[in-house]
Amino acid sequence: MDAWSSALSVDEFAAIRSAGFEPVGQVMGTAVYRTSVLSQFVDCGYRPSLFGTGAAQTVTTADGDNGYRGYVRGRTEMRRLAMDRMAQECRALGACGVVATRLTMGPLGEAGNVQEYRAIGTAVTARGVTAPEHPFLSHLTGQEFAQLFAAGWIPVDLVLGIAVGIRHDDWATRQMRGMFGAVQEVGGWTELLSRTRAVARANFHHDAARRGGDGLLVSRVNVRVWDRECRRGNEQSDHGVEAMFLGTSIAAFHPTGAPSAPAPLTIMPLDRASGPGTARSTHVVT
Amino acid sequence: MSSPDSGQDPAVALPEDAVKRLAQLRPGNPGAIFTSDLSVNEFLLVREAGFRPLGLVLGSSIYHVGIQVGRWGKNQELDQLSGAMYHARELAMSRMEAEAASLGADGVVAVRLEVEFREFGTDIAEFIAIGTAVKAEDDGNWKDNRGRPFSSDLSGQDFWTLIRAGYAPLGLVMGTCVYHIAHRKMGSVLGSIGQNTEIPEFTQALYDARELAMGRMQAEAQSLAAEGIVGVDLKQLHHMWGGHTMEFFAVGTAVRPLRADHVIDRPQMVLSLNG
Numbered sequence: 001m002d003a004w005s006s007a008l009s010v011d012e013f014a015a016i017r018s019a020g021f022e023p024v025g026q027v028m029g030t031a032v033y034r035t036s037v038l039s040q041f042v043d044c045g046y047r048p049s050l051f052g053t054g055a056a057q058t059v060t061t062a063d064g065d066n067g068y069r070g071y072v073r074g075r076t077e078m079r080r081l082a083m084d085r086m087a088q089e090c091r092a093l094g095a096c097g098v099v100a101t102r103l104t105m106g107p108l109g110e111a112g113n114v115q116e117y118r119a120i121g122t123a124v125t126a127r128g129v130t131a132p133e134h135p136f137l138s139h140l141t142g143q144e145f146a147q148l149f150a151a152g153w154i155p156v157d158l159v160l161g162i163a164v165g166i167r168h169d170d171w172a173t174r175q176m177r178g179m180f181g182a183v184q185e186v187g188g189w190t191e192l193l194s195r196t197r198a199v200a201r202a203n204f205h206h207d208a209a210r211r212g213g214d215g216l217l218v219s220r221v222n223v224r225v226w227d228r229e230c231r232r233g234n235e236q237s238d239h240g241v242e243a244m245f246l247g248t249s250i251a252a253f254h255p256t257g258a259p260s261a262p263a264p265l266t267i268m269p270l271d272r273a274s275g276p277g278t279a280r281s282t283h284v285v286t
Numbered sequence: 287m288s289s290p291d292s293g294q295d296p297a298v299a300l301p302e303d304a305v306k307r308l309a310q311l312r313p314g315n316p317g318a319i320f321t322s323d324l325s326v327n328e329f330l331l332v333r334e335a336g337f338r339p340l341g342l343v344l345g346s347s348i349y350h351v352g353i354q355v356g357r358w359g360k361n362q363e364l365d366q367l368s369g370a371m372y373h374a375r376e377l378a379m380s381r382m383e384a385e386a387a388s389l390g391a392d393g394v395v396a397v398r399l400e401v402e403f404r405e406f407g408t409d410i411a412e413f414i415a416i417g418t419a420v421k422a423e424d425d426g427n428w429k430d431n432r433g434r435p436f437s438s439d440l441s442g443q444d445f446w447t448l449i450r451a452g453y454a455p456l457g458l459v460m461g462t463c464v465y466h467i468a469h470r471k472m473g474s475v476l477g478s479i480g481q482n483t484e485i486p487e488f489t490q491a492l493y494d495a496r497e498l499a500m501g502r503m504q505a506e507a508q509s510l511a512a513e514g515i516v517g518v519d520l521k522q523l524h525h526m527w528g529g530h531t532m533e534f535f536a537v538g539t540a541v542r543p544l545r546a547d548h549v550i551d552r553p554q555m556v557l558s559l560n561g
Contacts, residue, residue, distance in 0.1 A: 126301030
């Protein structure tokens with residue numbers, strides 16, 4: 001048997017072994033893509049009127065093409081591609097699935113709009129088990145994987161949901177800015193953020209439904225906000241929001257024999273390294 | 287060490303069962319999959335405590351915080367700002383609770399109530415509440431005295447321990463006070479040069495402000511008919527106001543007893559081998 005390699009820590013390795021799995025090798029998938037958003041096609045939802053200040057509303061990628069639809073689709077597809085390539089490597093090793101996946105995304109080289117998507121994880125397998133057609137993928141650490149597994153849950157897939165929303169800074173929004181503006185809720189931006197996040201969450205659910213499963217554990221929720229010049233050339237600005245949800249879907253299975261996960265044991269650590277009590281006392285000393 | 291697949295207790299989960307389940311998976315209905323932002327540990331403990339996660343719920347409010355003019359040399363609460371800071375959080379919480387109620391939840395656990403300054407401008411803050419809506423496996427009444435789902439900012443671990451000890455969370459309670467601490471008068475600054483001495487104006491201001499925030503939190507707990515408040519966090523936030531104006535924010539989980547005795551298992555002592 002060839003030697004395997006893995007980036008697992010010793011604790012993770014032991015945890016995975018305790019669940020009946022063994023690491024097979026490090027697997028990776030990557031995809032490089034170029035994003036481009038053509039500014040003149042961005043729809044900020046502003047509709048000027050002949051009299052008065054005009055109307056503004058949030059336009060998300062679910063409402064129609066606000067100019068970012070291609071961008072969202074590109075990001076979703078590239079991520080899927082990187083993950084499929086990782087799954088392929090996993091299948092080639094005859095493994096059951098991948099744990100401790102780290103997903104990174106960053107600009108490649110000097111060009112700001114070329115991004116690399118990279119997924120790196122450790123493929124694991126169990127003795128005497130035929131590898132499934134679709135290996136499971138997860139961001140869980142080895143310990144988390146072992147805990148879930150002992151309780152009768154298996155990870156299914158890495159899941160992602162993205163959405164972009166754009167909103168014109170209308171008259172009512174502009175009035176509230178500045179040091180001496182009234183202390184109150186900014187309705188327009190609240191709508192922008194809430195709607196965009198809701199759409200990203202819905203996309204997240206849909207992505208999970210592709211493979212199926214019973215639950216979805218969120219690992220990260222990111223929100224990025226930027227402002228841009230309104231393309232209408234009225235010297236006003238728009239705000240854009242990109243919301244992203246990332247997580248692992250899981251499925252329940254029934255262990256042969258009695259379905260009994262070990263009951264949690266209450267413990268009291270006797271070392272002084274951590275714990276709320278010690279944290280409090282060190283706080284007092286400093 | 288025994289090999290992983292020999293001599294195991296039959297009740298223990300086996301890789302075969304799990305992999306078999308993977309093969310049976312079919313594309314599902316997005317609504318049938320629950321979401322939660324609990325960690326794996328927290329998720330398993332919430333399940334163990336007898337609750338089923340329903341979905342990740344969130345509420346948000348973008349608020350223009352601004353300033354309120356106070357007297358330079360006077361200790362005083364900036365009541366407009368106190369009201370705003372409370373109102374913004376209440377909006378976020380109530381939107382989150384509305385999402386939970388529409389899922390038919392009994393409560394929301396592991397709520398994170400945060401203030402974030404994003405790229406909207408220095409005086410614009412997002413107040414956001416995120417939690418996991420849960421439903422109890424039993425038919426007990428977990429709602430608060432107004433028939434609303436309970437909420438709690440306790441971690442999954444704390445939540446499990448609380449239920450085990452015979453308490454139920456009632457609601458996340460909070461109190462806030464934005465206070466302007468007086469600048470010292472020239473005379474008192476000069477008078478104390480070179481001395482190690484207490485500055486009574488400052489001491490008094492901090493006492494008053496904390497007392498106001500804590501008192502408001504306690505009043506909320508009383509209106510829920512709670513027995514007490516656990517996990518209180520008293521934060522001191524400067525936001526964007528500079529050194530002399532700060533927000534004192536008290537937040538905790540109001541609890542009610544589930545039964546008369548509150549005994550938990552004697553914890554096992556553990557001496558860890560690392561560190």
